[in-house]
Structures are given as structure tokens and as C-alpha cells.
Amino acid sequence: xxxxxxxxxxxxxxxxxxxxxxxxxxxxxxxxxxxxxxxxxxxxxxxxxxxxxxxxxxxxxxxxxxxxxxxxxxxxxxxxxxxxxxxxxxxxxxxxxxxxxxxxxxxxxxxxxxxxxxxxxxxxxxxxxxxxxxxxxxxxxxxxxxxxxxxxxxxxxxxxxxxxxxxxxxxxxxxxxxxxxxxxxxxxxxxxxxxxxxxxxxxx
Numbered sequence: 530x531x532x533x534x535x536x537x538x539x540x541x542x543x544x545x546x547x548x549x550x551x552x553x554x555x556x557x558x559x560x561x562x563x564x565x566x567x568x569x570x571x572x573x574x575x576x577x578x579x580x581x582x583x584x585x586x587x588x589x590x591x592x593x594x595x596x597x598x599x600x601x602x603x604x605x606x607x608x609x610x611x612x613x614x615x616x617x618x619x620x621x622x623x624x625x626x627x628x629x630x631x632x633x634x635x636x637x638x639x640x641x642x643x644x645x646x647x648x649x650x651x652x653x654x655x656x657x658x659x660x661x662x663x664x665x666x667x668x669x670x671x672x673x674x675x676x677x678x679x680x681x682x683x684x685x686x687x688x689x690x691x692x693x694x695x696x697x698x699x700x701x702x703x704x705x706x707x708x709x710x711x712x713x714x715x716x717x718x719x720x721x722x723x724x725x726x727x728x729x730x731x732x733x
Contacts, residue, residue, distance in 0.1 A: 549587045552577060556594045557644070565595055565647045596658045599651045602637055602644055603662040603706075609633040610669060619677030620728055626673060627724040630666070631703045631716050638709060648706035659706065663697075666704060670696050674731075683731040692731070699723055 555577045559568050570591050574581045588594045613629035614622040638645045651659045671693050677683035697704075702712040703719065712719070 546587065548579075552579075552584055552587055553594065553597055557598050560595070560598065560647060561641065561643050564643050565591075565650060592656070595647050596651065596656050598644065599647050599656065600658040600661075602641075602648055603658060606630075606633040606637065607662065607665055607669075610666065614669065614673065619673055619680060619682045622673045622676070623728060623731075624721070624724045626669065627700070627703075627727075628720040630700055631720045634703060634706070634709050635713075635716055638713075645706065649710065652705055652707035663704060666700070667693065667697055670700070677731065681733060684733045695730075696727055699727060 552573065556568070556573050559573055559576055563572070568591070570581050570584055573591075573594070574584055577584075588597075610626060610629040610633065613625040617625060637648070648659065650656075671689070674683060674689060674692060674696075678685050678689070700723075702708045703716070
């Protein structure tokens, strides 16, 4: 039975099993064409040529398949963010982080909208993939803050956890897949405006 909460072990069978990869590939293609909500496990079984029972040997539900696809999509955004902040001084890292969050999320939103809808559903239903993604981005922000404080680019009076929480709240409309679709009219200027405001607040 499908639940809104992510399972502790949604994927079954060996993690590197080629059939499991085949199911994920077929599901990704099917979701791109028809959307996550309109696709059933029966649809996937027909597309791959397997029985539903065989698919359930690898995944406990459609949500488990969707969660893995969602994880892959969000991992691409995280990879873009990490690449953007590398090899820059902390203030520039923060500017690049804001820009990469918005640009990478928008790319997924516009270029692969049906897959983006999976991420939006995941945010709505509180899937583990979205929570893990937000936690990992929070770690990147924390790394930038620590480097900035160590190099005396940022002030140290504000408790680190308080500054971190505030920055993540500023990022949230562009970081959360569900909220981004309601913030599209601000994405052109938001990265520069928000990062400059945050940097002024962090000035020593």
C-alpha cells in the first residue's frame, strides 16, 4: 500500500541490478510523457514488458520509483550548486550559490516539467528525497558561512545556527520545488538582490 511517507527501504533487490535500472529508465520516460499522477505501475509493467509482481520485487510502490527519480533530479541541482561555489572566496561563493539554486531549479522546471512535477508532489507529501536534498543544501550554506567566518569575511556575533536558518529561509522559495512555481516572476533579479542583502547582513 502506498503511503505519503517515504519508506526506510523503498527499493528492493540489489541496488545495481540492471533490471532495476531498466524499470527506473522506463518510468522516467513514461513520467515525462504522461506525468507521475497519470501513470500506474500497470502502465510501467506494460511499457517494460514485465509483470506488476516482478516490478514489486524491486520497488514496493509507484512512490518508491518516483522518489528515486526525484532524488536523481535533485542531485543534479545539488551538483550544479557545488560546482558553482567551488574555487571562489566566501562572499562570491554565496552569490554563486543563490544564482545556481535559482538557475538549476528553473532549468528543471522548464526543460523537464513533468519530472519537476514529481519533485513538487514529493515536497507536498513530505517525501524523504526532498528533506534530504534541503539538508544537503543547508550543509553547503553552512560550509560557506564557516569559511567566511574563518577568513573574517563574515561577522561572528550572530550564532551560526541562527544565521544559517535565516539564509535557508531566504532561499526557500527557490529551493523548494513546490514553492518555486509560485515565485517565477521574481527569478530574474532575485539571486543578485537576495545575495547582496544577505552579504550586507553578514558584513563584519
